[in-house]
Amino acid sequence: MNITRNNVDALNAVVTVEVSKSDYAEKVEKVLADYRKNATIPGFRKGAVPMSLIQKQYGKAVLLDEVNKLLQDNLNNYLVEEKLDILGNPLPKVTEDFNWDVEDYKFEFELGLAPEFTVDLTAKNNLVKYAIVADDKMLDEQVARIQKQYGKLIAKDTVEEGNDVSGVFANEEKGINNRTTLSLDVFKDKKTAKAFMGKKVGDVITLKTKGLFDDDHKLMDFLAVGHDDVHGLDIEVTFTIDEVVGHELATLDQELFDKLFGPKVVTSVAELKAKIKEDAEKQFAQQADQKFFNDVTEFLIANTKFDLPAEFLKKWIQSAGENPMTAEEAEAEYAKSENGLRFQLIEGKIITENNLQITFEDLKAYTTELIKKQMAQFGQMNPTDEDVQGIVARVMSNQDEVRRLSEQLMNEKMLNLFKDKVKAKAKEVSYDEFIKAMYGELKH
Template identity: 60%
Template sequence: MNITKEQIDELNAVVKVAISKEDYQDKVDSILKDYRKQANIPGFRKGQVPMGLIKKQYGKAVLVDEVNKLLQDNLNKYLTEEKLDVLGNPLPRQQENFDWENENLDFEFELGLAPSFDVSLKTKKPIVHYKIVADKKMIDDQVERIQKQYGKLVSKKEVEKGDEITGTFTNEAEEIDNKTTIELSKIKGKKALNALVGKKVGDTVSLSTKGLFKEEYLLSSALGISREKAEKLNIEVNFIVEEINERQPATLDQELFDKLFGKDNVKSEQELKERIKEDSEKQFEQQADQKLLNDVTERLIDDTKFELPADFLRKWIQISGEKMLTDDEAKEEFEKSEKGLRYQLIEGKIIKENNLQVQFEELKEFAKGFVKSQMAQYGHINPEEQELENIANRVLGNQDEVKRLSEQLMSQKLLDLYKEKANLKVKEVTYDNFVKEAYS
């Protein structure tokens, strides 16, 4: 067997594979002999079928199969030994008048080669790295929500502003009949609010659904209908008052602090606010990190210029799926995937140049951290080390989970690298301003 490469240009090449009869004949003969031993053909005893008949029936299929195996094994070996960085897979060239009867067989494969380029993390224009802080208003609002959540309900006879009302919304035409609890502080329109204030248990109030709540998503849950239906709804509904309560806020005392954070971990209102600030900013950091990762990715794609073997990739996309695509479909798919492919190449180069690797032991520790955070969501705060070890081992026994966690860990390594080496400008913002700036 002889394999040679013809370089077309920097991004395209053709590999030629010449296979002679000596490369495949022994294997083909061996398989056909096995076929002869097992063949059951009417008129012949088992194992006594003439080899000529076996070759006539199975010879070409066995030959094609064995040659294809030879091609695949040796082509992959050649690409590895020659250190050819290819995109997609080699594409076999169609050859006119190809004859499997020839003793010597010649094949050609098109290659799309990865481009050569440089990556610099020191982009000309600095990238904003947001540091989201919990401001006084946010902390005070959170304290108020805690007091409300852990406060007690006091029954009342007449509705006043700030109360909670339990009742049933009805509208026969729209088949609405849903019991719910609404907070008057969430009512948007003055007309609706005035209609509710002063009502007693047993009273019925007619309300318009349009602009009823300050937050639109509340309407669907209040009426017991889908979000899609609620968005288009503009009707009158009846609300029958069944229960009126005032929620008296919980006292900020040690009993409440212990309930929230465990015994004696928080001992004052000031410590409560510090804990809220710390926990909130830890959650915000994850959002800011994801934004940074996205922004660095976009900037690297924009700043790192290189050509791709576009014609080859369009052809590869056209034939590599479950069904053959048209030229236009392949072109559209290439345009959709080009940006992702560019970053995949950029990311691969960054990983290689900075020797970023995922070692098994650190993957296990990463898996333990993931398991621990999952357990914490269900109230299991301090699991035993052996318990974490056992669960992490089970998780890492699943190859899909290994792949997913490895990708997450590598993303974290890239993020740490970007924080260390990229041209970043730290900007301190409140959460509201972060949302406005980052996602407007």
């Protein structure tokens, strides 16, 4: 068997595999001999069927099967030995008049080659790494929320100051029909809250969406409309009241603090706010990290320049799935997946160049820490090592879980690398400002 390669250009190659009779004849004969031993054909004893009949009935199919096995094995070995970094899989070049009646064959395969490129994590950029601070406004709101949550609810007939109202926002033309509960201090204009005063269950209030809240994004929650629809939304909606609730606020005393955090962990309102701030900023840090990761990813895709064997990949996409695609469908699919493929290549290079490969021991240690944290959340603060490792073993016997955890761990390694290498501008923001930054509405 002879395998040769012709590099069409830097991103495309054609591999030619020449198969001679000596490569496959012995294997074909052995398979046919096995068929003969077990063949049952009327007029002949089992095992005594003439080989000419076996050859006539099964010969072509066995030949095709054995040659195909040879092709796959030898082509795969060739790609490994030549250290060829390919995209997709080799595509056989179709020959309409291919002749299986000759003894020697020639097969051609198209290859899409991975591009050569460099990744510069230290390149100049306009990225921002946000640190989200729980400001006094947020802390006061959280304390008030806790007092409401742990206070007593009192059903009311009529809306009064400090009440919450539940009901349905509706606008038939825009398809809005969303039940929600809101406190009257959520509105931007105090006149809006006053419009609710004295109203009863069943009453309908008409409101304008423009300037209804201090932040248009709140329309997403209260009206259940998409982000693209909220900016400049200027329509009338009705709010039909179906419940009015008053609150007897919980007292900020030691009994409440102990209920929230355990005995004597918090002993004053100042400590309560400090604890809320600490817990909130831990959660915010995860959100800020995710945005930073996403922003660096987008930056790298946009600024790491390389070509792809696009035409090859479109042809490969056409034939790769269970159901073949049309050229137009493959074009659309390629457009959707191109950035994902680009980052896959960028990520692979980053992993290789920075030795971020995950070992079994890495994954086991990561899983162990996750299990311990989960057990702690359910009150098991000091589990035995035997219990933990038993759970770890069960989790790691599940291939889907191993794949998911590996992705999490790699993302964590990549994030830490980005924090270390990518020189982004640090910026402290409130949570409201961070939400605006998420949607590209906060100026750097």
